[in-house]
Amino acid sequence: MLRTRPAHILLVEDNRMDIELTLDAFRERRLNNSVHAAPGGQEGLDYLFGHGEFADRDKFPLPDLILLDIKMPVVDGHEVLRRIKRFPILKRIPVVVLSTSKEEGDREMSYDNGANGYLVKPVSFDGFLEVVHHIDSYWLSLNVPPPL
Numbered sequence: 001m002l003r004t005r006p007a008h009i010l011l012v013e014d015n016r017m018d019i020e021l022t023l024d025a026f027r028e029r030r031l032n033n034s035v036h037a038a039p040g041g042q043e044g045l046d047y048l049f050g051h052g053e054f055a056d057r058d059k060f061p062l063p064d065l066i067l068l069d070i071k072m073p074v075v076d077g078h079e080v081l082r083r084i085k086r087f088p089i090l091k092r093i094p095v096v097v098l099s100t101s102k103e104e105g106d107r108e109m110s111y112d113n114g115a116n117g118y119l120v121k122p123v124s125f126d127g128f129l130e131v132v133h134h135i136d137s138y139w140l141s142l143n144v145p146p147p148l
Contacts, residue, residue, distance in 0.1 A: 007033040007140045010063035012044035012080060013098075014072040018121065022067070022098075025128040031136050036060070041075030044068070045083060048090055065139050066095045068115075070106055078109055085114035092146035094139060098131075 013019050019037045026035055038044035044066075047054045054060040066084070070077030077097065084090045096117040097110045107118050117139070122128055 007064040008061050009033055009035045009065045009067060009140075010044065010047060011035055011037045011067045012041060012072075012077065013037060013067070013069045014040045015069070018069070021125065021128055022132070025125070025132040028129055029132050029136065031132070031140075033136070033140065036063070041072045041077060041080045044080050045075065048084060049087075062089070063093060064145060065135070066093055067098045067135070068095055070097055070099045070110060071101060078113055081110065081113040081115060094143070094145075096135065096139065 011019065011022055013022065016039070019039065023035060023037065026033065036047065038047050046052055047060060048062070048066075050057060050060070068077045068080060070081075077099070081095060081097075084093065084095060091114070094116040095114065096119060097115045098119050098121055099106065099110075100121045101107075102120055110118050119131055119135075122131055
């Protein structure tokens, strides 16, 4: 079934500059998707599991796509990914790792934990625009989402 509404994206990222860069790239591409930025792994899990301030699913809906950094303090992206993929309601949500790490071990662990994709963060804004374009064209347009 094709998407009939704008997609909702959860960006789990601890670096404020990377959050702003990603949001700016989505705005620059004029994508009609809502993006909620969770500034760390624990905040991302709280959002996904509807804890605390995120209990209202009308205000904080489950995302159609999760963009996940893996190099975060306290609760890293690998742990976030493991928890997401163990929970029946969340495990079908596509998770794309968006990381600065080019390390084979990080890619291997991400895919072993259920990542649906792995993208290395570009260093330039034009590179971010290109990544956002591909995220939109594949994950939010061409890809048929899983059944609910």
